[in-house]
Amino acid sequence: MKIIRVKDYDEMSQKACELVSDQILKQKDSVLGLATGSTPEGMYEGLIEKTSNKEISFKDVRTFNLDEYIGLSEEDPNSYHYFMEENFFKRIDISPDHTHLPKGKATDLQAECQRYEDLIESVGGIDLQILGLGTNGHIAFNEPGSSFKSPTAVVDLAQETLDANARFFDSVEEVPTQAITMGIASIMKAGKIILLVSGESKAEALKQTINGEVTEDVPSSVLKNHSNVTIIADEAALSLVE
Numbered sequence: 243m244k245i246i247r248v249k250d251y252d253e254m255s256q257k258a259c260e261l262v263s264d265q266i267l268k269q270k271d272s273v274l275g276l277a278t279g280s281t282p283e284g285m286y287e288g289l290i291e292k293t294s295n296k297e298i299s300f301k302d303v304r305t306f307n308l309d310e311y312i313g314l315s316e317e318d319p320n321s322y323h324y325f326m327e328e329n330f331f332k333r334i335d336i337s338p339d340h341t342h343l344p345k346g347k348a349t350d351l352q353a354e355c356q357r358y359e360d361l362i363e364s365v366g367g368i369d370l371q372i373l374g375l376g377t378n379g380h381i382a383f384n385e386p387g388s389s390f391k392s393p394t395a396v397v398d399l400a401q402e403t404l405d406a407n408a409r410f411f412d413s414v415e416e417v418p419t420q421a422i423t424m425g426i427a428s429i430m431k432a433g434k435i436i437l438l439v440s441g442e443s444k445a446e447a448l449k450q451t452i453n454g455e456v457t458e459d460v461p462s463s464v465l466k467n468h469s470n471v472t473i474i475a476d477e478a479a480l481s482l483v484e
């Protein structure tokens with residue numbers, strides 16, 4: 243794993259923006275794996291700016307998001323569909339039929355998982371996957387204990403995740419308790435992976451990712467088994483790493 247140490251959130255976002263831009267400039271029809279959450283917001287802002295300045299274009303890019311809450315419609319402000327539309331897709335030149343997220347209101351959720359997995363395969367897989375890190379070491383919504391062999395699946399969210407994500411909802415009771423997530427195995431198929439980590443609240447999880455053993459108890463530790471992972475982390479997030 244390559245670790246890029248940066249000063250703070252802004253520097254992390256800028257570096258991530260540069261690496262994604264380089265990927266698109268090298269391969270204009272790249273397939274990107276995208277994440278939601280507070281962590282990648284600054285990176286998205288940077289990419290929007292580069293698109294406005296005509297430095298890059300998403301015209302031929304395809305995107306696949308990691309996850310979506312079950313039960314939230316695409317118009318729900320707390321859905322990841324809504325987050326991506328507002329924070330990124332509607333502000334860049336990407337074609338709407340090139341952006342994909344799992345459908346959290348699909349009537350047949352098992353079929354939806356398979357459809358999503360097949361769709362990724364059908365475009366040749368993900369070239370570059372962006373990941374955030376949960377405070378409990380989750381990647382996407384793969385919680386501690388998830389099998390490293392897991393494909394896209396319906397999962398139960400851990401209480402720590404419900405608590406962490408409650409800040410976006412009126413109360414913790416309103417956070418959906420299940421999600422569809424790309425599995426660990428799906429994520430590990432990506433050609434390249436960038437893990438973004440910022441802030442003290444992620445320090446313990448990042449320490450376990452980098453210094454700990456590879457174990458299903460810490461989902462992010464699986465990244466040690468991938469041949470092309472770059473971690474961009476700020477000083478606060480790296481504060482416990484040896």
Ligand code: GLP
Nearest residue numbers: 277279280281374375376382383
């Ligand atoms: C969420 C998402 C993850 C995200 C992580 C960290 O629950 N499912 O994909 O990376 O938790 O979120 P944040 O960046 O807001 O700290």
